[in-house]
Amino acid sequence: MLKVSHVTKYYDKVKAVDDLSFEVKDGEIFGLLGVNGAGKTTTFRMITGLLDKTEGEILFNGKKIDYSVTDQIGFLTEERSLLTKLTVLEQAYLYGGLKGLTNKEINERLDKLLAKLEIPEYKNRKIKELSKGNQQKVQLIMSIINEPKLLILDEPFSGLDPINIELFKDLIMELKNKGTSIIFSSHRMDHVEYFCDSLVILVKGKTVLEGNLKEIKENYRKKNILVEGDINIDKIKEIPGVLKIEENKGTYTISIENKEVNTKVFKEISKSKNITKYLLEDASLNEIFIEKVGASYEK
Numbered sequence: 001m002l003k004v005s006h007v008t009k010y011y012d013k014v015k016a017v018d019d020l021s022f023e024v025k026d027g028e029i030f031g032l033l034g035v036n037g038a039g040k041t042t043t044f045r046m047i048t049g050l051l052d053k054t055e056g057e058i059l060f061n062g063k064k065i066d067y068s069v070t071d072q073i074g075f076l077t078e079e080r081s082l083l084t085k086l087t088v089l090e091q092a093y094l095y096g097g098l099k100g101l102t103n104k105e106i107n108e109r110l111d112k113l114l115a116k117l118e119i120p121e122y123k124n125r126k127i128k129e130l131s132k133g134n135q136q137k138v139q140l141i142m143s144i145i146n147e148p149k150l151l152i153l154d155e156p157f158s159g160l161d162p163i164n165i166e167l168f169k170d171l172i173m174e175l176k177n178k179g180t181s182i183i184f185s186s187h188r189m190d191h192v193e194y195f196c197d198s199l200v201i202l203v204k205g206k207t208v209l210e211g212n213l214k215e216i217k218e219n220y221r222k223k224n225i226l227v228e229g230d231i232n233i234d235k236i237k238e239i240p241g242v243l244k245i246e247e248n249k250g251t252y253t254i255s256i257e258n259k260e261v262n263t264k265v266f267k268e269i270s271k272s273k274n275i276t277k278y279l280l281e282d283a284s285l286n287e288i289f290i291e292k293v294g295a296s297y298e299k
């Protein structure tokens, strides 16, 4: 569906994106991650045709990006891009019109989406009168009113409370299940773990980690053991391959170098009579992100 091949972007002498390649398949949610200034927005702008690349190629279903292609792309930008003096309906007419929809189509789709996000009463209200979270809902609606084949979501949950996050999550999963390909960007690694099938992590425009999320986690050697109960921390610390032990609200997290170390930790912990939980887990994406990005920063 989307193929980004060896794309590089310079702003004058600043190399914002450096030889980036990845592929997003039909109905896949793909994560494009990185710290501030890593080159994510620049990449989104090149995909949506708002910015020319310096080198490389971006193909959408085998075609170069032009207006016929951008009509099939939706983009929820990180910064608000709504015309706040307009009503929600007027904004929808404007966006939908640009994407070639008739007012009748726009009205029907808007009604459905407002109902789904539980704000039907705001259709004829000025956007500036809406709360931050409701403006974010309107922004999401605008990015999907054209029923895009490819949807870019840059920090989609910003400003949302937990209940609205769930509404957004359901809608995003519904779009994925209908076959929409999604590029998802967020600093919240738990959201990335929830949604993404594959991902790329950028540092200063360069890829430092890429691939299928499940494989990335399995192949990452460090693991965590979660334990509840009375344990002899000093004894466990002495086991070779135990990296650190943290305690939070009665649960110990024992980080180990690789899963072989688990056998030794288990042997030690089974001496205790009072263990209510013992779980070996892959490292979280957050830990992997911090290690990969941190290591690249030091170079």
Ligand code: ATP
Pocket (backbone or CB within 6 Å): 011, 014, 015, 016, 034, 035, 036, 037, 038, 039, 040, 041, 042, 043, 078
């Ligand atoms: P954030 O998470 O903060 O939004 P980002 O990953 O989206 O960051 P970009 O905005 O793509 O990063 O920026 C990548 C690099 O390009 C940064 O070094 C930034 O300063 C630089 N840059 C971005 N836009 C311009 C511009 N218009 N002119 C010059 N340099 C720019």
